[in-house]
Amino acid sequence: MPRAYYINGETMIKVKGRSDSEIGSLTDLGLCSDSISVRIESDRKPIIVDAYGTKPPESQFFGAMAAVSHTLVHFDPVILNVCLRESWGSSPALGAMGHAGSLMGNGLARFGPGGVFGNHFIGLNIISALGAPVWRFLNSYLADNPIEWPLGTEKSLVRCDWQAVPYSIDPWNNGNGSYGVQIWDQTADT
Amino acid sequence: MTRSYYINGAPMVYVKGNPDTFPPELADNQNGVFQLGLASESIKVTPRFSHFDVLADDYGPEVPAEILWNLADCYIQMTLVHFDYQVLDACIAAAMGGGTYPILMGAGKPLGAGLPLYQSGNNYVTLFLVSGIGSRPWRFPACYLTGRPLEYPLGTEKSLVGLQWRAIPYSPLSDEPGTEGEALSNGSILWDHTLDTGGDNVDDGGSEFDEADFV
Numbered sequence: 001m002p003r004a005y006y007i008n009g010e011t012m013i014k015v016k017g018r019s020d021s022e023i024g025s026l027t028d029l030g031l032c033s034d035s036i037s038v039r040i041e042s043d044r045k046p047i048i049v050d051a052y053g054t055k056p057p058e059s060q061f062f063g064a065m066a067a068v069s070h071t072l073v074h075f076d077p078v079i080l081n082v083c084l085r086e087s088w089g090s091s092p093a094l095g096a097m098g099h100a101g102s103l104m105g106n107g108l109a110r111f112g113p114g115g116v117f118g119n120h121f122i123g124l125n126i127i128s129a130l131g132a133p134v135w136r137f138l139n140s141y142l143a144d145n146p147i148e149w150p151l152g153t154e155k156s157l158v159r160c161d162w163q164a165v166p167y168s169i170d171p172w173n174n175g176n177g178s179y180g181v182q183i184w185d186q187t188a189d190t
Numbered sequence: 191m192t193r194s195y196y197i198n199g200a201p202m203v204y205v206k207g208n209p210d211t212f213p214p215e216l217a218d219n220q221n222g223v224f225q226l227g228l229a230s231e232s233i234k235v236t237p238r239f240s241h242f243d244v245l246a247d248d249y250g251p252e253v254p255a256e257i258l259w260n261l262a263d264c265y266i267q268m269t270l271v272h273f274d275y276q277v278l279d280a281c282i283a284a285a286m287g288g289g290t291y292p293i294l295m296g297a298g299k300p301l302g303a304g305l306p307l308y309q310s311g312n313n314y315v316t317l318f319l320v321s322g323i324g325s326r327p328w329r330f331p332a333c334y335l336t337g338r339p340l341e342y343p344l345g346t347e348k349s350l351v352g353l354q355w356r357a358i359p360y361s362p363l364s365d366e367p368g369t370e371g372e373a374l375s376n377g378s379i380l381w382d383h384t385l386d387t388g389g390d391n392v393d394d395g396g397s398e399f400d401e402a403d404f405v
Contacts, residue, residue, distance in 0.1 A: 047195055058195060101346030171272050172228055175322040177200050 009130030011036060013070065015083055016123040016189040020113035022082045026125065026189050029083065030075025033157050036126055037069040038135060066137055066164040066183055068124060071157045080147070080158065083122055087142035090116040104141060105167045123189045124162055133186045137164035199323035203227055203268065205277060207315045208308055211284050212277075222308070223318065226281065227273025230350050233319060235328065237264040237380070264380055266317060266330060266355040271348060278340075278351070281315055285335040288313035301334055304363035304373070314360055318385060326383045332360035357381060 013030060017023040042064035046056030072080070085091040089102030104120045106112070112119035121139035128134070143163035150156050166181040173181070203226040206212060214222040239262045243254035270278070279291040287295025288311070305312040314332035321327065336356040343349050359378035363371050 060197070099346070101348070172200075172202055172322070175202070175320075177322050 006132075007130065008035075008132045009128045012127050012129070013072075014125040014127060014189070015079065016125070017082070017086050017111065018113060018118040018120060019111045020115060020118060021086060023079060023086070023122070024111070026123075027079055028076060029079050030072045032070045033073035034071060037067075038126075039067045039069075041065055041067060063166065063178055064183060065166065067143075068126075068137060068140070068162040068164065069160065071159050073155060073157055075158065080160075084142055084146060086120045086122055087146060089120055092116070105139070105169070107169055109169060110138065121165075121167055124164065125188045127188055134188045135184060136186065136188055137162070137184045138182055139167035140164040196325075197323070198232075198325045199321040200228065201233060201319040201321050201328075203229065203233070203270070203273075204318040204320060205281055205315050206308065206318070207280065207284050208288070208310050208312055210310050211280050211288055211313065212315075224277045224280070225274060226277050227270045229268045230271035231269055233266065233268040235264065235266050235319075235381075237262055261359055261375055262380055263359075264330065264357040265336075266319075266333070266357065268353050268355075270351045270353065273351065278353075281335055282339070284313040284315050285339060302332065302360050302362070304371075306362045307331060307360075312362075317355060317357070320385070327385055328381060329384055329386070330355070330357035330381050331379055333357045 011032065012028060013032070013036070014026050015023050015029050016026045043062040044059045045062055047058040047060065048054065049057055081094050085094060088098050089104055090098030092098065098116065102116075102120075106114065106117050106119055108114065108119040110119060110121065110123065120141070122141060124137040124140040126135040140162045143161055146161060148159040150158075164183055166178055166183050168178075168181050171177070173179070204218075204223045205226050206217075206221070206223045209222070212222065212224055217223055218225045240260035242258040242260050244256040244258060245251065246255035249255040283289060283291035283293075284301075286293070287299040287301070289295045301313045303311050307314060307316060314334060317328075317330040317333045319328040333355045335353060337354050339354055341352040343351075357380055359375065359380040361374060361378040364374050
């Protein structure tokens with residue numbers, strides 16, 4: 001493939017979640033005021049050998065996850081609220097907490113129904129209008145400080161921070177462990 | 191064989207015991223083996239060798255003239271994070287003398303009773319540590335949960351269950367002519383690297399199957 005400037009173009013964020021939730025089908029979340037930031041985070045452990053002093057001659061890969069940040073300017077607040085509730089695991093209503101210690105995936109396949117005990121991970125789809133490759137983060141949630149929502153006379157620019165993790169139904173994965181577990185790919189949900 | 195970094199990979203812990211405590215019809219494969227679970231960190235295997243000093247007057251009072259080998263046991267420590275609690279209950283019941291969980295059997299009840307492994311009345315549990323990336327497996331034929339056998343945190347966070355196993359070189363009482371009924375240590379197995387699920391605790395190549403039966 002030849003070199004070129006990489007221009008993603010105007011981008012719509014779409015989400016899809018638990019099949020018995022309000023985002024059971026692929027739904028527009030919204031447009032952003034500026035670029036969407038995708039940061040891949042991976043962990044390694046060095047193998048230290050005395051013969052090499054303090055620098056490792058070899059290292060081991062120990063998994064990865066992704067962090068996606070964006071600022072919504074033209075968005076559906078109802079859908080954002082649904083994403084927030086799903087990200088809290090078993091939240092029964094907007095602003096209400098679920099059980100402390102709730103699992104997100106609950107051992108179910110993507111979008112698995114089950115209400116409070118369904119799969120609460122969200123498929124985060126970043127779709128370009130110019131045909132640039134899609135970014136799909138298969139198992140995501142609004143993380144840590146999930147949103148920052150300014151309220152005033154000026155339009156609200158809502159900052160969102162997502163994390164995408166290598167979820168699998170069975171971590172043993174028939175002996176494969178984390179091998180082959182997808183964090184992101186370039187095929188949009190349908 | 192060349193040197194390399196030794197990376198075992200995440201091991202799956204399997205167990206097998208007598209059919210009273212581990213019903214074969216509920217097992218995870220046709221050899222009566224049950225998946226116990228996955229650990230949150232590395233599993234630690236610590237053998238403990240026993241040697242006895244033989245003193246001779248000519249060597250003085252402290253330095254031995256000879257050493258006697260007095261067998262060994264082995265401690266296996268693990269912290270389970272993704273596990274089958276009913277299989278764990280069966281392991282606990284076996285360690286408590288083989289009754290129905292959580293009932294304790296009477297004090298002084300022998301765990302092996304001189305019987306072959308996996309026979310009703312023998313409550314040792316075989317522990318298998320099977321690597322997902324094909325590193326050599328570990329088999330401890332005769333184990334039991336020991337000491338403070340488990341630490342089971344109960345709360346909103348996932349339970350990380352700490353287990354301590356002890357493996358001993360158990361052999362059933364001899365049925366060889368001339369030594370009938372004797373407990374003989376020579377040739378007994380403390381650990382090996384096969385997946386033999388035969389009950390005689392002798393690696394005779396029987397009942398062996400490959401790692402595909404575990405994964």
